Amino acid sequence: MLTSVIIPVRDAAHQLLYTLFSLNLQFADFEKYEVIVLDNCSTDGLAEKLAGFTAHYSLQVVRFRRRVSLARLFNTGIQQAKGELLIFVACNMMVPREFIGVHQQAHERVQDMILLGLCTKRIYSVYEPQFSASQHTECQKWLEQNPHIKRPHTLVKTIPLLEENQMANGQFAPIGLPCPVSLKRMSIREKYGAKLERYRSPWTMFSTQHVSLLREDARRAGAFRALPRIEMERDFAKRLLKIGCSFQFDEKLTLLKQERAIRKVSQQNPPPSKNRRA
Numbered sequence: 001m002l003t004s005v006i007i008p009v010r011d012a013a014h015q016l017l018y019t020l021f022s023l024n025l026q027f028a029d030f031e032k033y034e035v036i037v038l039d040n041c042s043t044d045g046l047a048e049k050l051a052g053f054t055a056h057y058s059l060q061v062v063r064f065r066r067r068v069s070l071a072r073l074f075n076t077g078i079q080q081a082k083g084e085l086l087i088f089v090a091c092n093m094m095v096p097r098e099f100i101g102v103h104q105q106a107h108e109r110v111q112d113m114i115l116l117g118l119c120t121k122r123i124y125s126v127y128e129p130q131f132s133a134s135q136h137t138e139c140q141k142w143l144e145q146n147p148h149i150k151r152p153h154t155l156v157k158t159i160p161l162l163e164e165n166q167m168a169n170g171q172f173a174p175i176g177l178p179c180p181v182s183l184k185r186m187s188i189r190e191k192y193g194a195k196l197e198r199y200r201s202p203w204t205m206f207s208t209q210h211v212s213l214l215r216e217d218a219r220r221a222g223a224f225r226a227l228p229r230i231e232m233e234r235d236f237a238k239r240l241l242k243i244g245c246s247f248q249f250d251e252k253l254t255l256l257k258q259e260r261a262i263r264k265v266s267q268q269n270p271p272p273s274k275n276r277r278a
Contacts, residue, residue: 003033004074004215005085007116008073008208009091010040014126014160015258016091021164024056028100036080037091037104038073041066044158064123071224071232074208078218086218090209092258094125096173103212110248113219114240117210118185118249121176122257127152127159130261139259146175176256186248194249200256202247205238212253217245 003064005023016037025033035057039046041064050061052174062076076078078086085107089095106115131139143149143161148171152159167173185205192199208229221239224232 001032001085001108002083003028003079003085003087003100003104004081005033005035005079005087005100006038006074006077007035007040007089008040008044008070008077008205009042010067011042011044011046011258012091012161013044014044014158015043015260015265016046017049017053018094018125018160018162018167018258019089019091020055021167022094023099025059025097025168026095027097028104030057032098032104034060034082036077036220037056037061038077039063040068040073040243047145057159065209070208070229074224078215078223081215084098085211086215087214088208088210089255090257092125092260093210094123094167094172094256094258096253096255099253102250106248106250107186107212107214110246112214112245114206114217114237114245114247115250116185116205116247117207117213117253117255118182118189118251119171119254120182120210120257121174121254122179122193122259123176125160125162125256125258126157126260128261129156129158131259132262135262138271138274142175142177153249165235172256173254176254178239179257189249196247196249203234203237203241205247205249206233206240208233209257211252213240213245217243221245246277 039061060080063079084102087103103115107113122144127139143151150161196202217240220243221236224236227235
């Protein structure tokens with residue numbers, strides 16, 4: 001089953017490179033998946049950094065000259081995808097080695113199923129001067145507790161902290177910090193089970209930060225609509241439910257969410273744009 005991993009990104013070059021490198025470490029055959037990066041008019045040198053990255057899999061980068069809505073990004077990703085299976089994942093989500101294989105095997109067992117991300121931990125992979133006061137404090141404490149991680153040599157520049165050999169050795173999952181969203185999901189999982197039996201609103205668990213579905217189901221549900229992110233995701237998920245898809249938590253994967261400087265909501269969800277991509 002050919003799989004297309006769809007990753008939207010804006011101004012998160014260092015985090016994205018870590019995510020792409022984690023996809024280089026997959027147990028799955030490189031010919032069995034492709035990665036589509038949707039660059040939403042980044043201004044942090046992303047294009048140059050990607051030019052220096054060596055992907056072992058097929059990597060396609062779609063760049064937009066001006067910012068567009070998330071809905072347009074995802075719809076473009078679906079249009080560009082060649083895979084039968086689509087995996088949406090955030091640009092700052094480092095994935096474990098079994099990531100592709102777990103998604104493929106789950107969809108081979110169950111048709112018309114939406115596999116929802118469940119377990120996520122947080123790490124500081126990149127130091128950003130724009131961190132909030134609480135992020136600065138947490139980052140400093142986390143680095144003190146884990147002396148094997150590189151320290152930023154300056155507090156005025158963005159500095160990557162992780163080494164590729166450390167990622168390959170799987171050193172970061174055990175030291176990840178709790179993720180509030182993940183803890184909430186796990187409490188729902190404990191109450192309703194992985195298949196969300198009797199849970200009245202499974203569409204609220206749909207998040208493009210980590211979810212997979214068949215491309216044919218995405219086609220039948222229709223395009224993403226240009227709405228604020230949460231509304232957009234829930235609207236799409238409700239249509240998937242309407243066409244007969246089931247929702248199920250993934251219980252085998254723990255992703256690592258790389259902390260980013262907190263940005264304003266208005267910056268995260270720009271109004272729809274009519275500008276064409278490059």
